[in-house]
Amino acid sequence: MAGGPTGTYGGRSAQERRAERRERFLRAALDQFGDRPGYRAASVTALCEAAGLSTRQFYEEFRNLEDVLAQLHLVVNDWTEQAVLAALGDSAGLAFEARIRAVLRAYVAAATDDPRRLRIAFVEIIGVSAALERQRLVRRSRWVELILAEARAAAERGEAAERDYRIAATAFIGAVNGLLHDWTAGQFEASMEQVVDELVALLLGVVRPPA
Amino acid sequence: MAGGPTGTYGGRSAQERRAERRERFLRAALDQFGDRPGYRAASVTALCEAAGLSTRQFYEEFRNLEDVLAQLHLVVNDWTEQAVLAALGDSAGLAFEARIRAVLRAYVAAATDDPRRLRIAFVEIIGVSAALERQRLVRRSRWVELILAEARAAAERGEAAERDYRIAATAFIGAVNGLLHDWTAGQFEASMEQVVDELVALLLGVVRPPA
DNA sequence: AGAGTCTGAAAAGGAGGTTTGTCAGATTGC
DNA sequence: GCAATCTGACAAACCTCCTTTTCAGACTCT
Secondary structure (H helix, E strand, O other): OOOOOOOOEOOEOHHHHHHHHHHHHHHHHHHHHHOOOOHHHOOHHHHHHHHOOOHHHHHHHOOOHHHHHHHHHHHHHHHHHHHHHHHHHHOOOOOHHHHHHHHHHHHHHHHHOOHHHHHHHHHHOOOOOHHHHHHHHHHHHHHHHHHHHHHHHHHHOOOOOOOOOHHHHHHHHHHHHHHHHHHHOOOOOOOHHHHHHHHHHHHHHHHOOOO | OOOOOOOOEOOEOHHHHHHHHHHHHHHHHHHHHHOOOOHHHOOHHHHHHHHOOOHHHHHHHOOOHHHHHHHHHHHHHHHHHHHHHHHHHHOOOOOHHHHHHHHHHHHHHHHHOOHHHHHHHHHHOOOOOHHHHHHHHHHHHHHHHHHHHHHHHHHHOOOOOOOOOHHHHHHHHHHHHHHHHHHHOOOOOOOHHHHHHHHHHHHHHHHOOOO
16 A cells, blocks of 8 residues: 555646547547548547557547537537627627627638537538437527527617517528538639628518518 | 330330339438438438339439439429419519519418428428538528519519629528428417518618618 | 546457358259 | 240348557556
8 A cells, every 4th residue: 555546647637638639529520520531440449549649548438439429510500609799799889780790790700710619510510329419409599599699688679679589590500500601612713802882781681571 | 136125015105104103202202301300310211211212223323312312302392383483473573562472472371381391491402411401502592593583574674773683692592491491390280371571671671771 | 757547549359231152952955 | 835035032242430448558656
């Protein structure tokens, strides 16, 4: 009874070491899953090799590959969500259209900033499993609620028509995602400002009462 | 030198037999791929069993499972495309908004008619391989061109503003698909007419010049 | 210095899938 | 009726991957 089971090793605590390995796995997964051929062709072995860690350590941090993808999806989603929340705060004083534009620009910039993140969120996550599908829909519903809250506030200020925007908000999210996906896939040439302009126009068209 | 290599067997020609087996494989694939757990969990063996045919025959008709998925995707796409083209023809005389509504209703009805087809087109096809991604983008571009042609015609009749609708059309397609997916996934309760109404409003908002 | 713990590599066990080859029996044209 | 062909089932060969376990060496604390 002498050895020190305090958990520190290499100068770091057990927690620090675990966190760092988790980080390394997630970073490697962003590379492996976010680029062709993506998650479907990925393997635990390859991921570990890319992360410079062993399969043993992998199974100490994750249950399986899908677990990694799920966590990565949350991280990626948080990233864009933070960007939008920040933009919402910054643009609090602006007029409706300018505010919408600022927020949408922030989202588009954050989402397209790294192609791998975009691919994780829009492609790799789709149709993997029932659990991931649930997680994705839960996350999406947060976006819907965010839009609904803003629409309510805008309606109170008289900047938007008063009605139930749930379906419209869902459709709009689909428009944003579809547009970003096709844009980054090179389906059409456009500047970010053009893309944002179209999205602003689309949103204004929905929010404003019909002529 | 006596046996008759004419190809007829069981009363059918070789072509007919091949076509029928192809049909049976595709029908079984619609079941296997279009429902959870879907294409990712599918196997040649299970597909053959469901089709009541053998793996040997499978490899005479298809290169591999992805080949089946690709062909199925084309079939599913043709289905909705035919529905829309028919609606376009039928509504040739109607006013702009009524026409848009008729066509969108036809699309929504065709797309949601069979959940398995919808899932193939919107979920299972995503992120499988570079080849399938190409095929999907090619098919999507046909929808964009269709919308662009209609927008040009509408602009000539003075029913829509004259401008480049390519980006807007892409966004709109994303909206339609996203909305249908979330709707059929049970994210919100709505009648088909409500869904169509929202899509019509969205499209009119885009097409009409800003107030 | 030494008991006790943590690390990372390697491998073994096990499961599942794809694709090709074989073969007995059914069916054809002559 | 008979040779030639087609059919559908079966299984063998092969491969890849996941997951757990083992183990020698590095490290920490007393």
